[in-house]
Amino acid sequence: MQELIDRLKELIADGTIVRAIGWKKGDMPYNPEPAYFTEAEDFDDFVYDGFCGANLSKMMIEAGKLEGKTAVCLKPCDTYSFNQLIREHRVNRENTYIIGVGCRGKLDIEKARKAGIKGIKSISGVEIEGDGDVVFDTIYGEKKMAYKDLMLDRCHVCKGKEHVIYDELIGQSQDTDDADRFEEVRKIEAMTPDERFAYFKTELSKCIRCNACRNVCPACSCRKCVFDNTKFDSQQKANVDSFEEKMFHIIRAFHVAGRCTDCGECSRVCPEGIPLHLFNRKFIKDIDDFYGEFQAGKDPEAQSPLTDFTFEDLEPKDAVGRGDK
Amino acid sequence: MQKIGVFVCHCGTNIAATVDVKKVVELVRYEPGVVFADDYMYMCSEAGQEKIIEAIKEYGLTGLVICSCSPRMHEKTFRACAEKAGLNPYMVEVANIREQCSWIHKDREEATKKAVILARAAIAKVNLNTPLKEGESPVTKRALVIGGGIAGIQTALDIADAGYQVDIVEKEPSIGGRMSQFDKTFPTLDCASCILTPKMVEVNQHPNITLYTYSEVEKVSGYVGNFDVDIRKKARSVDFDKCTGCGECSTKCPLGKIGKIPSEFDRGLKNRPAIYMPFAQAVPAVPVIDRENCTYFKTGKCGVCAKICPSKAVDYEQKDEIVTVKYGAIVVATGFDIINLDKFGEYAYNESPDVITSIELERLMNAAGPTGGHLERMSDHKQPKDIVFIQCVGSRCDSEEKGKPYCSKVCCMYTAKHAMLIKDHWPDTNITVFYIDVRTPGKNFDEFYRRAVEQYHVNYIKGQVGKVKPQPDGSLMVQAADLLDGKQINMKADMVVLAAAVEPNPGVRKIATMLTASIDNNNFLTEAHAKLRPVESPTAGIFLSGMAQGPKDIPETVSQAGAAAVKVIGLLAKDKLKTNPCTAQCDTLLCNGCSTCANVCPYGAITYDDVQVMDHGLRETRRVAQVNLALCQGCGACTSACPSGAMDLQGFSNRQITTEVDAICR
Amino acid sequence: MYSISKNNLDSLYQAIAGSYDLFMPIKTAGQTNYGFWKDGDEGDIDTLKTVRSGKDAFFPQVEQLYKVSREFIPADVASGEDAEKAADTALRTKLNITPGKLVDQDFVIFGMRPCDVRAIEVMDNVFLADPVDSYYRSRREHGIVVALACHEPEESCFCTIFGVDPADPSKAKADVATWLVGDRLYWKPISEKGEALTAKISSVFEDAADAESKVEEEKAYIENIAKQLPNAELSLEGWGAGKTDERFDSKVWDKVYKGCLGCGTCTFVCPTCQCYDIKDYTTKDGIQRYRCWDSCMYSDFTLMAGGQNRQTQLQRFRQRFMHKLVYYPTNNDGMFMCVGCGRCVEKCPQSLNIVKVIKAFANEKEVSADV
């Protein structure tokens, strides 16, 4: 982390960049926030640890419009999002200095809460360089959890620790991929239609339409979402009836299909813990199955599967009922 | 809100027998926006239209809904009718209550109910209609033909004869294309150059035709009626105006004697000097210096041609020149070549000089060819006794990696031609043809083929050749399977001729990209409609001529060339083009500039520009989509690809369609 | 004081639900949210914080206001000179308005934490101020609030700085105060409404001789924890009524808002946020007009055709916190529009929250004091 801070300060000092986007220490040991750093003293609050899960690539849409170059700290998976944003002309590559930062998996404080850890005063063992357990000092005494058990679900199906775009790399990474990316999707596919319907109905009934999933999503980079659009007559604001949020989440997933890099931010930020990535991942799985493997953001030149076709594409009738056979 | 008039047609009893027309009128009166509703026996009749016009004037109608037959039938009629009354023609919607209602339903109540719903949907839609105006764009009265083969030549001549300026761009030093390499043509066996050369000369002398030989299209922008094309005129190193075409330079070129430069025209069966005309009848009759091989350009020494040129036409200092010309229409006539045979090692094409392609055979049999028209083996210059023809080399291939899935169409006929010509000159030659199928549809084609079999006793064997093995004695062993007898055949041959598959000229891909003309998996240009618009590309203003569109023989090529010319003439004859008003439109405030729409647009009608927008008081420069209305055909592919709903289609807007959905589901 | 064994809570729920609608924390798909309890639901009063606050009880996320139905009158088909005029002036659509139904049955909100109970007071100042919102009022009149002490407050809690007592719900404006101590729930009616409710269901309660002492013990336990919470000493100096000028133009805003996504999570989980939108939905038999929660963080919140007065996310971010910490107190005798429940602290996707804002200003003051 110190190396990262030093390097960013150096880049500002030598005029390469005007500002950096990174994470600022939170008021709790687990809630650092994405922030801009311009002055040397700003970096006193700079932090990069296991809780810095936010994908900063989308912030470059706005930052790219500012005068001068901006450095942005991107984890390996974030660089896919950035590439995708380049493909869609939403970020200004010239104005960006990408620091690829190492990653040993990001942490989810909810997992600690679920494990009954509360009244947290301080946390140790979440440093990016570390490799031990995470220790919580709480009002109710000391608690321990394995780093892996505290990790966000998405990190268990990590795309790999390679940055697909960067100007320089700082820090080491550790592989965290230890689960099958599509297993959850397969599990749902294996259910009966009634079970599937019940499952999604229950999950989506929690949706409060706060739009956090949409606003955090690097693929949802529309200036004005179609669901805020008064011209289309498609405006929706609340979970008035169980169908509205279904429609919202299906269409949202559809709009990012072929563009979603599976960064997992939607599920991370959902205040109701709805596994929203299951929609996106379903599309990814289908795209892989129907049109060949495709990883959005891997290659900014690659044609997205939904703006492409072959003469022999699968017929829609064959896209369904595949599990029935 | 619109003031809508609803007109329900009885269509005699066609509608009225099943749909209670009066009841429909009664019920639609309650719909929002409707101020007038009536029925009539035949709405499309003179009197019916009069009724509509009267109502428009009397009630100040701003929108019409006609419940009648299919809009495909009479939408135009009713639009014209609206226009007559001073109403914008696009304020008319037709509810199809005949084909999609009265004719297919029997129950009167049910059909009436459905008719009301269909009318209701149309009313809901027309409430959101806005007057649309056809745009206009000027037409540059000049056409460009890319490719100077028989297809390009014929197209250019036809257009030029109609009085329009045409330019031909040909990348080789001479026009003439593949046909100029041929000896005779099937099924009449006329001499190819005898019929082609006059056309080439005509092109050269035509006051309306400008030739750009040894030139390539570099850049295309604009749209139908208004293309801007950059043409690169490659340096010929010979002054066009001074050269008399005497040919002295080629004869004296030292490299001509050393002979290391294979002649492209003779398919490498002969060599040529560094300063050369591809063939004797070349048009224009002005040589070029092949700078890659010329000693002067390589070493700075030599300069023989410049010295001996009587008219001092050789100019080593010449540079490539780029000219920009405006065109109203572009014809792609880039023709074909045969496929590379590297993957067909079994036929020993690269191993033995006596395994040749049909086009090489054409040169070998041509009086102006490398052997002066004498058929001989390239290895030992002996006349071959046993000749084996192998059909479908790379055509109709199952595996696409090796060959092509399509039939090259011309091989069956030219092989019969070759066989007969050889038999004519050297009757004691044994000719065997291995074929998969013999395909001879076409005027006088089958007769021609039967002559080869019956009169000339050409040995046709339905079978596949597995291998051609060069033998130590210089002969070739052909191993094949006779599919009819199921027997293995081993046959000795002196010469093997391969009917290699044709493929579009490899350069076409680049050109198609520049023109945003779509291209299929085999690099053939796609036509706008396979049956109804076979000589037009889906991109407006781009036309197709010859093999670039698909395999065809000379007569077909010429007729297609004529057809393309007629389409071009039809376009150039107009002073202004009316553009389809149902085009896509981008709401710049909603556009993200993501290019998704441009990726799915089949017409290249969407471009991206940085524009200043005023977004609710916020001024910003943004990259946003711009629709070129002259190019957009209104398919709406962009609208469904656009995530934010910025792209919308006039006449079929998002809101209009959702409102129809709502009306139907109400 | 009454008491019931924790194992027996379901019978308490059943007893209440027998006479009232029971609105309480229910666990579904791993999250605890308020909902109307029915047999088989997993009531969950162990979870300290429901994701959404209990404000839905009085101000639901979506509420039907009224319905407008259109009665179409057929076009008057006149002819001759007056035709256009006739077509123009004909009364063609009649609108009929049917107001939404007001709540007219008592219902019970069970398990509300003291902070959320305070939030009701905050909302009262808005909805019950002249002109009174009758939808809200009807719910308030019929809602019986059973408050529950916070057994073990968490580090995100900072209610004490607003004078909320997590240990003693009987100080809150509730109808019944309860404590969950060990395996027993202690129940103490405070208001008349609370007494009435208690009387109706008293049969489920058991004898509890040690109730007072147990509850006192529990209070002390909670108070002790509350003191140790990291934000227990958070200072609100510089905030409050009339502090607009000190805060509004501060440079600190520019530093703290940057990560804000402009989503509505904080506003939707907040127990005091009450901004709403009014929208229409066209159905088969008319147009339903409903109101639903809105968020001042949304970019289209103040958007008009001609522009908007809060153009940037900074302005919107500032609006939310200024509203909570300055504007609202100005209009309401210094009462803050925050109850320290800490939901935003836990739920903000970018880890921004009101505590950070307060701290950022406090730090800024230190810095400027140093200069």
Add this chain to the structure above:
Amino acid sequence: MCDCSNGRDILVPQVGVITGITQETPDVKTFRVNAPEGGKLFEHMPGQCAMVCIPGVSEGMFSITSSPTNKEYQEFSIKRCGLLTEQLHGLRVGDMVTVRGPYGNNFPVETEFKGKNLLFIAGGIGLAPLRSVINYCLDNRENYGRIDILYGSRSADDLVKLQEIQEVWMKAPNVNVYLTIDREQEGWDGHVGFVPTYLKEIGFSTDCIGIVCGPPIMIKFVLQGLKELGFKDEQIYTTLELRMKCGVGKCGRCNIGSKYVCKDGPVFRFDQIDELPNEY
């Protein structure tokens, strides 16, 4: 405040019938609204607004442009600029809308304005709220001193209520009307120039109350002009326009500082506006 005596909630509107439409300018129409059974929907004071709604489309806050002294109907002058106004412009006489209100405060015509000289300065559609006051004052002419009206627009075609201005206002006793348009135009022999410039050219004396309404940029420069002429903030009034939804100070949209424009405004004195955060 709104009339809740009929037991209706504050958010539930009444039905209004459009009984007259006047095309004022190419993009402004004035709508006359009555109760279905005839008569006015409600009583209001000058400067107050009401929520007009086309069910299924949207609802918007518009100032009531007719004077309370008009006992027959209410009028709204509406400029076409967005989705709702577009639809409103498509309405015809006989169509129904829903209306709720009146909302907000009003110009202090019965208190501060009484006995004073009044200077009205309006630009474009900004005349709409002022017309209510002007007509109120003209109908109670004895209560007020000299009345000056300075009104300007982009072009002569964009002057709202021109006929009334010429036929009523110009003919009223002790009323001076100054019209101006931004650019020269054929057939216009009046003054040409922006309102703030014209204001300074005329040079009004400070013995009056200034009432300003128009586009923000005009207000800004008029305010400067008035200050230059010696006016104090306390003697200038204006109305603010913000996004509003509820109209009763609850939905939060029009909140600026501790004020809700729909409830505490829309009429503000400039010294009051000065106290608000700069977000209007």
Add this chain to the structure above:
Amino acid sequence: MSMNEEKKEYRPLIVAFCCNWCSYAGADLAGSSRLSYPADVKIIRVPCSGRVNPMFILRAFERGADGVIICGCHPGDCHYSTGNYYARRRMALLFSMLEYIGVENGRTRVEWCSAAEGAKFSKTMNEFCEKIQSLGENVRLGDLRCKN
């Protein structure tokens, strides 16, 4: 037969999006050939199957449709060359997603139908209506407010 009679009360609501060039013409041909299909089908004309936004389909379901069918030109025959290819991908993914969230298979369908295939159009519609009839009312996708 008895099954059908029992369900006679329920009539599904089916929205069909037909491209102007092939399927709509196919529907016209079905009409002029008097090849009947149930009146439950209501056709919306769109220029191309590529114009059909997934939003339209969900909108139809939201508003109470029981089945939605999209008809376009056969692959390779699109009037606009490629519109139906994109539609094919979009719909394949959308249908798979609908299946995934538990919507019964068969409520949605894509059929390629040329202007010459009046008989196919009619047959398709008959089949589709029968299928929807057997699936019954669409309760999983509709908006409750539209159900009254």
